[in-house]
Amino acid sequence: MSENVISVSQFSNYIKQIFMSEELLHNILIYGEISDIKVSRNIAYFNIKDEEALLVCVKFGIGDEEVLPKEGDLVLVRGSPNYYIKGGKFSFNVISIQPYGQGLLYQQFLEMKNKLEKEGLFKTEIKKPLPEIIKRVGVITSETGAVLHDIIDITKRRNPMIDIVVYPAKVQGIGAEQTIIDGLKALDTTNVDVIIIARGGGSLEDLSCFNQENIARAIFQTEKPVISAVGHETDYTIADFVSDLRAPTPSAAAELISIDIEGLKRRFLNVISKIDLFVQNELKNTTETLQSNAKQMILQTDVLTSQLEPNLREKANKMYTIVENMFINKENDVNLLISKIEKFNPLKILQMGYAKVSFKNNIIKNCDNINVGDNIDVEMRDAILNCEIKGKVVK
16 A cells, blocks of 8 residues: 655645635634743744643734733733744734733722722821831731842841741631731730831732721831732832832831841941041141140230330339338338237236236125125136135225
């Protein structure tokens, strides 16, 4: 039995005709995850895949303003299969691309955002400011992820004095919302100064728990300031809007709550160095100015002294004469007073033979002040006599 032999072109055309003739394969929708996307000459080349298969796709006529999906996005593509005979390549010619799955989630996100915004949960004026000094931070995140290590490393490097209290929580999947809410309630009753809710980047599905109403209300009811550090810089969640502060990344949150001690030291030493240099310059300038002024003053003093010296010497001699005469006059007055005082000196009187008579420490001036039998004291120049009155003879 002879076998049919066909050429490569015949086989390739046969395959192409199969795809072209099968109506069910035209204008169909296929969903999958984007990978290896690139654009060349207004043509987008990419793959969509799932866990078990990969499909090569091509989209022609890419406009300058057309926004293409990025690596890892889940998309829904519309188009038809195509077999390129000359290259021997099969591809799916894409007519349109739209998000798959995220479209519904994004719509739900917008609806929840509008609802809570109308209730006033996002108002700037009600947001709590961060404390000026932060000593203890509560962190709600996965205890196994890189996010926690980044927060701890950055915080401790910038300010080793800050304590970090970790509340392990699920940040994705079933039960994640409740662990985050439990973490907020638990840390709100402790002595932490601020609470950080953190997780790394991800798709809208990955971050969906942070767009739930119960988490938004739990953040709003927390008395301690809350920082949302969820996803990458371009990711926004409901938690970001209701929190007191949004950090673009978990690492940025660590920087927000930690003062750079080493940086402050360097800036402080730099300021001290500038102040020291300024003081040294001012001191040098002031010293030079004082020295110059002192020299001028000495020169002026010498000139003034040479001009005034004769006049000052004459006046000084006159003053000396006046003061000397004053001393002589005062000395004569003092000697005169001394001579007067000497006349009334009791000791001088006693030396002349007179005596001082007293009775019970009272001076006796006449005999009426004593009676017969009284003991009186008679003070002489060199002794005091105790005498008894035997009688009185009145002159």
